[in-house]
Amino acid sequence: MRKLRLSPEVAAYLDARDIPWPEIPPKIKTPEPSGVTDAAFSFARVDRVLDAFSRLRHTQGPLAGQPLVPDPWQIAYFLAPVFGWIKPGGGRDGYVRIIRNATLDVPRKNGKTTLCGGVAIYLTAADGEAGAQVIAAATTKDQAGFTFAPIKTLAEKAPALRGHVKPFKERITHPRSGSYFQVISSAADAQHGANLHGGIVDELHVHKKGDLVEAIETGTGSREQPLICKITTADDGKPQSPYSQNREYLEKLARGVFKDPTVYGVIFAAGDNDDPFSPETWRKANPGYGVSPKADYLASEANKAKNSPVLLARFKRLHLGIRTRQTTAFIQTKDWRMNSGGPIRESDLAGRPAYGGLDLASVSDLTALCWLFPYSPERGPxxxxxxxxxxxxxxxxxxxxxxxxxxxxxxxxxxxxxxxxGNVTDYGWVKAQIKKDADTFDVQSVGFDRWNSSQLVTDLMDDGVNMVRVGQGYMSMSPALKEVHRLVRMGASGRPADRVPRLRNGGNPVALWCVDNLAVDMDPSGNVKPSKANSADKIDGVSALCDAIYEAISSGGVRESTYESDDLRVV
Structure with missing residues (x-):
């Protein structure tokens, strides 16, 4: 179960229903909500979904006309977790679903569209919700037609649905419950009379703006067990896109940065360093490998990609699930956690030498101040x-x-x-805290980004605080960031009983969030610096830490190059 990332509850369900265990685990899987108070896993709820699917019929290819039976991997990693986990609530059986937002991220040709259609019809006609409004999000009206057509065909071709649902040109209705399904292509359409029971976002990666997806997610507030399903392939790594934000949140849940039992997701993909032309890599990324997609189809697509960087990037993204411009985490969150140590008690820090780092960032966002207290010689670095x-x-x-x-x-x-x-950070609060800290700690210096210098810095200097400009280029940031990385790795190495945190962070959750967001830029010589442009979100806590580290390791030396400051120009 551990190797396949199966929960005990899902594994038991598969065994009880004689469903084979899947052979290909997802690369990333968020925790199932077993820890929710009074959570239960309902075999009957999953049975109901699979029964509804079996009443639908395949509409294309050699399986056309046969019952729609989900593949074991679709049941194990999506349908069973999403529909099986329940808790006491106001549902018709006294329970409601725990998971409200679910994502399936898988390469093309793995049956996403059919699965998407089955979920849409189930939420509309079989979920027991009166007046259910179920919508699918498309980026344009033309795309709306492409999204609606296969779902309408599913409804039309299923004998068991005749007389129960009515497919129209742009809407499928379930008269008995007063429910309907339709596709929309604008946030205004989503907000118009929205009281959504279900939302389907097919191919999240094509959505360039988040307004439509956000309108769907916020339109379910009055329903007892709404469900938003996002079914997509990987994107090309654009930061801050709807796909990127969703992907990064799922990865944080999987790493334990956040806990959110209402959100669930699985991501199938090959590793960045896997051989893209190996059948083993194809199998690793495609849970339906051999059935859909066929091995010869992937072989043909891989062959096309061998002589074209553009087609290779496309093959990696569409068929291996690799975000073609994604970055690797510079600091692993698991290593960072191993350096948490016990709680940081400020009373224990009184009178100790301290080096500060101040990142003022934007006046309307996050401001960070970091204090570093060097260990005694007895404790080591x-x-x-x-x-x-x-x-x-x-x-x-x-x-x-x-x-x-x-x-x-x-x-x-x-x-x-x-x-x-107010709407901007009151730097008076920051100034007062720094002055208070300077009275408590033996402050040696406070490094700050010269580009964000302000009256605050001038006032602190007038009050006797040694404020030092720290350049944010490679010359200053690379030694600081590499020292952070070295200390974190040092504190996470060795046997648990022998580990000594080298950057004892006290488990600060805001700092952990910043570390998890961090992306770095690298020059041809291997120097690194924090990249605010490419990071997943705010990294101000890391920037402040780097400024403080630079002050600590500089020990009064030259801190900024005139080449970095742009004050010296050669013409």
Missing amino acids: GYDVLWRFWTPEDNLDALDDRTAGRASRDWVKNGWLTVTP
Whole structure:
């Protein structure tokens, strides 16, 4: 089960129904919601979905006219987890689904469209919801037609549905329950009278803006067990796209950065370093390999890609599930967690030498202050790390949207994040905290990004705080970031009993979020620096840490090159 990423509950269901276990596990799978209070796994709920699917008929190819029986991998990794996990609620049997937002990310030709259609019809006509409104999102009216056509054909060709559902030109209705399914192509259509029971986003990666997807996700508030299904292939790695935001959130859930039992997702893909022309790689990425897609089809597509970088990138994305411009995490979150150590008690830090890093960022977003306290010679290399984070009150809702509510529910409530009044960060709060810290700790210096210098920096210098400009180019940031990486790896190596955290971060969840968002730029010589443009979200906590690390390792040396500052120009 561990190798195949099967939960005990799903494995038991497969065994009880004589369904073969799948052979190809997903690359990424978020946790199933077994830890929710009073959670239960209902065999009957999954049976009902599979029974509804069996009443549909294949409409194309050699299986045309035969019952639609989902493949074992579709049951094990999507249908059973999504529809099987329930908790007490107001449903017709006294229970409701736990999972409200589900994603299946899988290469082409693995039966996504048929699965998407079956889910749409089930939510419309078999989920027991009166007046169910079920919609599918398309990017254009033409795309809406392409999305609707195969689902309409499924409804038309199923003998068991005759007399129960009525397929029209642009809508499928279920008169008995007053429910309908239709495809829309604009956020305005989604918001018009929206009281959605279900939403289908087919090919999320083609959505360039998030307004339509967001309108669907926010239109389900009054339903007892709504379900949004996103079924897609990989994208080309564009940051901040709807696909990218969804993918990054699923990866954070899978890594344990966040916990959200209402969201579930599986991603099938090959590894970045796998041989794209090997049948083993094709099999690894395609759970339906051998049936759909056929081995000879993938061989033909791979052969076309051998002599064209463009076709190779396309083959990797569409048939191997590889985001062609994705970046690898510079700091592994599991290593970062191993450096958490015990809670950081500020009383224990009083009087100790401290090096600071200040990232003011945007006045309307996140501001970070980081203090580094070098270990004593007896403890060896390393630091205790203390962060302060601020955000303006008007930004909290946006931050909640990007962190599944953790910003207000955890970070603010537990003192990890301070909210300042208004729509911009009140630097007076930052100034007061730095002055207070300077009275408590033996502050050696505070490094800051010269591009974000402000009156705050001038005021602090007037108050006697040693504020030092730190360049954000490769010359300053590469040694700092590499030292962070070295310390984190050092603290995560060896046997658990022998590990000593080398960057003891106290489990600060805001800092962990910033670390998990981090992407880096690299020059031809292998120097690195944080990349705010390519990172998944805010990395201000890492930037402040790097400024502080640079101050600590510089120890009063030259901190900024005139070549970096652009103050020296050669003409």
